[in-house]
Amino acid sequence: MSEIEIKKASLYDLEVLQIISIQTFSETFAEVNTPENIENYNRESFNLEQLTSEITNPNSQFFIAYSDSEPIGYLKLNFGNAQTEILNDNALEIHRIYVSQAFHGKKVGQLLVDKAIQIAQQTTSDYIWLGVWEENHRALRFYTKNGFITFDKHVFILGDEEQTDLLMKLDVNKKS
Structure with a gap:
């Protein structure tokens, strides 16, 4: 396997980000959700207008993982008021972290989590929470x-279905 490279994404990477977002979300959840719910989520969450809004938010950052110049996964981090839930102004949220199915088990997810820990x-x-x-x-x-x-849970709406997300956190800068 070639070396995995993680690059911070910018507006220049918008279409790549859209493609890898739709691909990885669909690969991850299509088998256990209705095609309509997956299609609606992809259309609402990963359209170019929505992704432009997210990538230009100064309190969000995207990182794309590449193998041989091919996008294979990505990480979206939220800080401050960009967090989907404001649990702590000084927390970092991993809002999205997805890896192409072909690269599961190849440490790409670990590299992305390590990147989040480094930034935190x-x-x-x-x-860090997610x-x-x-x-x-x-x-x-x-x-x-x-x-x-795990420290809490919340409801995640996917189309016409309510799902339960477990909220998990990792302390990274313990106060003495």
Whole structure:
């Protein structure tokens, strides 16, 4: 396998970001959700207008993972008021982290989480948090292995279905 490169995304990367977002979300959830719900989510969340709004938000950052110049995954971080829930102004949210199915098990997700931890430490965030669907057992094992602990839950609406996301966090800059 070639070396994985992680690059910060900009408006220049908008179409690449849209393609990898739709691809990875669909690969991750299409088998366990209706085609209509997946299609609606992709259309609402990953249209160019929505992604432009997110990528130009000064409190959000995107990183795209590449293998041989091909996008294979991405990470979206939110700070401050860009967080989907304001649990702590000084927290960092992993809003999205997805890897192409062909690269599952090849440490790409680990590289993306490591990038989030590095940024959280640089920005002296108190902790990193994220929401993960309670039925996404692979992701839950991955985050638990990385030291994240469940601390709450919330409802995630996917089309006409309510799903429960577990909220998990990782302390990164403990106060002495």
